Structures are given as C-alpha cells and as structure tokens.
C-alpha cells in the first residue's frame with residue numbers, strides 16, 4: 001500500500017470579499033473616546049448598560065436608542081500576566097491584560113493594566129481608572145490603559 | 152415524539168443587489184418584524200438554526216455577529232453549512248424528536264454586494280483535481296449539464312430563452328425579487344452576454360443580498376402561531392460525489408432519489424398529477440428542465456414541449472417557480488428556504504399576481520455544491 005503524501009499548491013484571491021459591518025456601536029464608542037468620554041447604550045426595558053453600545057438589546061430583542069456616558073472608574077475583574085506572544089515566544093517586557101467593569105455598566109472592557117510593581121499583589125476587585133492618550137483621535141487606542149488607584 | 156411538523160411563519164426581505172444595511176441589521180429587522188406579525192417573542196422559539204457558509208461568505212464562523220440578532224442570545228442555537236432548506240430539515244428533525252416544539256430557521260447572504268460569487272465558489276471545488284487547473288467552476292459545470300441536455304433532447308437556445316423570460320415575468324410580479332426586467336424579450340436573452348456557452352448572463356440567477364426566516368412547529372404548538380399551518384408531509388435528501396467527474400450531470404440520480412423519498416413519505420404515487428406546483432432552486436435557467444424531470448414532474452426529455460405548451464407557467468399543467476425562482480433573487484443559503492416560504496405563501500393563497508389557482512400540494516427543492524451536488528426535497532400541503 002502506498003504511503004506517500006504530497007503537498008498541492010493553491011492560491012487564494014483575497015480580493016474576493018468586501019464586508020459591510022454595522023457600525024452604530026463602534027461609531028458611538030470612538031466618537032466618545034475622541035472627547036475622552038466613555039459612551040454606551042442603556043436598554044430602557046431591562047436596564048442593561050452596554051459598552052460599546054449596540055442599537056438593540058440582545059436580551060429583550062428590541063431597539064435601544066438611549067445613549068449614556070458612563071464612569072471612567074471601575075473594578076478589576078480578571079487579569080493575566082503576558083509572558084509570551086501568540087507564537088509562544090517569551091517576551092522581553094511582560095505586561096498585564098485585564099477586564100474591567102466600569103461602574104454602572106454590564107459589559108467588560110479589555111485593556112492593559114498599569115500602576116503595579118509586583119503582580120502578585122494585584123487582587124480582583126481592586127479599583128481602577130481609565131487613562132487617556134495625550135492626543136485622542138477617535139480610535140480604540142485613545143483609551144491608553146487602566147491604572148490601579150489602590151495599592 | 153412529535154408526529155407532524157408545520158410551517159407556521161415566514162418572512163423574507165426585499166432582496167437587493169447592494170443592501171444599504173449590514174447583514175446583522177438586515178436579519179434583526181426581519182426576525183423582529185416576523186415576531187411582531189405573529190404576536191410572539193423570542194421566548195416562543197425553542198431552537199434557532201442558521202444557514203450560512205464560511206466558504207462562500209469568506210469568514211470563519213460565518214454566523215459571527217448574527218447570533219443575538221435573531222433572538223437566540225443564550226438559547227439553543229446551531230448552524231448548517233448549507234442551504235436554508237437543509238437547516239429546515241434539521242429543524243424538522245429536531246421537532247420530530249419531541250425535544251423541541253418550535254424552531255426558527257434563517258438563511259442570509261450578501262452575495263449581491265460583498266463577494267464575487269463564482270470566484271468564492273471556486274474555492275469549494277476539489278483542491279487536487281479541479282481547483283488548481285482553474286478550468287472548471289460552478290458556471291461551467293452548469294454549462295456542461297445544459298449542453299448535454301440540449302443536445303440529447305433538441306432543446307434549443309430559443310427554448311432556453313423562453314424559459315428564462317417565463318421566470319423573469321414571474322419575478323417581475325414578485326415583490327421580493329431583486330431582478331426586475333419587465334420588458335425582457337426572448338431576443339434580449341438570446342443576445343445577452345455569452346459566458347460559458349450555452350450559458351449567457353440572462354440565464355444566471357440573481358445573486359443578491361437578502362434573508363429569509365421560517366418558523367416550524369409541532370402540531371401541538373402550531374395553534375399558537377397560526378390557523379393556517381402548512382404541513383411538511385415528506386422530506387428527502389441526497390448527496391452525489393464531490394469530484395464532478397464521478398457524476399452523471401444529466402441523469403441527476405441523487406435528486407431523483409431525494410424526490411422519491413419525499414413523495415413516498417407524503418404518499419404521492421404520481422407526482423405529475425398530485426403535485427400542483429414546484430419551487431426549484433435553480434442557479435441557472437438551464438437547470439429547470441433537468442431538475443423537474445429528475446424529480447418526476449415531467450417526462451424525461453420533454454423540456455421542449457413543456458416550454459412550447461407553457462406547461463410550467465403559472466396557468467400551466469404544473470407551474471414551476473411561479474415566484475420567478477432564483478432568477479429573481481438568489482441570496483445564497485437563503486435561496487432554498489425562500490422556496491419553502493414562497494410555496495407556503497402559495498398554499499395559503501397569499502401569492503397575489505403569481506397565485507396558482509387551487510394549489511394544495513407543492514414540492515420544494517434546494518441544492519448546494521457545483522452542479523447541484525446536494526439536493527433537499529420537501530413535499531408541503533395545506
């Protein structure tokens with residue numbers, strides 16, 4: 001019985017696709033970031049505050065048009081120390097990725113956590129605040145990182 | 152165990168060649184308005200089934216962004232990587248199992264504006280023998296089949312043009328159709344852009360942006376949705392080989408097998424007499440006689456006479472695609488499911504100008520793969 005395998009070469013034309021993505025949630029969010037504000041939408045039926053805020057509530061399956069500016073402070077939910085990159089290579093400068101629940105919201109924002117010296121002393125539930133880039137341009141990266149406000 | 156399953160609700164978008172809204176908005180609005188029409192909420196649906204295709208859509212997890220948009224947040228939700236009628240088959244089986252009473256099935260595509268259909272379809276071909284050489288694609292496969300049928304049964308370019316005009320006239324009276332060519336003549340079709348002879352541009356279905364949602368329910372739960380359920384009395388499904396060279400493109404034995412299975416289940420002995428009309432998933436006009444004959448709706452090779460006598464027209468002996476079929480709108484993945492919605496509309500006498508008089512039993516068909524590799528057949532009754 002034959003045991004050989006072989007590689008068949010093929011190409012893929014990447015111009016085959018161009019997608020439209022609904023932009024309401026992203027547009028509102030980055031518009032806020034430019035002014036150093038965090039904007040979301042609140043469902044009038046169940047009270048859920050989504051950040052970024054879609055124009056519908058996934059629980060109530062209805063439209064939401066109520067825009068709310070939310071607090072720039074919140075609590076640390078979870079974190080991980082990034083020692084490697086996605087290829088598995090050990091990085092020179094480890095950093096922390098975290099999820100944060102801003103006060104009064106029901107979504108988690110993901111970001112980089114700063115303001116720590118020893119990661120072993122970081123605890124879930126610690127208070128954090130949003131820190132902005134000096135110059136904002138209406139992009140997701142305008143929100144630079146979250147800073148621990150308690151030791 | 153549930154014993155009988157019905158179509159109890161359906162809605163399709165007005166299909167277009169360039170949707171002004173993204174697909175997640177399109178399906179959200181569609182499902183929301185279907186729920187409103189029926190006076191129900193997402194709590195009334197037990198299971199949600201998508202029909203979308205990572206390959207033809209060009210994104211991994213092609214239902215990305217869409218899950219909460221049909222009301223299935225935190226609910227039982229799954230996906231079929233094929234036409235929406237296959238998703239309906241899946242829903243039908245889930246309801247028969249007795250574990251679910253109701254299901255929402257949705258198919259959608261942005262084939263009109265977001266991707267180049269023949270190019271993306273080509274990536275689904277056999278990567279060893281077919282794809283690398285680039286000499287075969289979905290269009291040329293259909294052309295090989297059309298050419299074989301036309302030569303064997305003396306079906307002329309003019310016959311094919313008449314068939315095309317018949318469908319486009321029906322599409323013109325269909326409010327959901329994307330393609331509106333009210334004045335198209337046989338001459339226009341004969342002179343349209345040649346692509347893969349005998350296939351010309353006018354024969355090609357209208358790849359479009361659009362969606363269709365259908366709600367199925369057990370007999371027990373049907374009353375909650377409607378007083379006029381449409382019963383699914385027979386189903387059949389059959390798949391031919393992946394490699395096109397191993398198939399009889401003209402004989403379509405697998406389609407015959409799927410149809411026979413559905414007829415047997417529905418107690419139909421003579422489909423020519425007992426079926427009142429058919430909604431077929433044809434990607435090209437030339438597929439209509441081939442499919443209709445393989446499904447036992449007309450005598451083999453009778454395509455020429457059927458066209459001459461107008462047998463497949465709305466007032467004919469056995470109307471085929473009174474909706475205009477995919478020549479009017481082909482939002483890939485939704486197209487076969489639309490056949491079910493259109494047939495249900497006919498059986499409930501809601502088809503307006505395209506109404507087939509006295510229609511009580513219909514056959515619905517969907518295909519997938521080049522040259523209809525995979526076929527699904529439903530027999531539905533009112």
Ligand SMILES: [Zn+2]
Nearest residue numbers: 043046057060
């Ligand atoms: Zn809500």
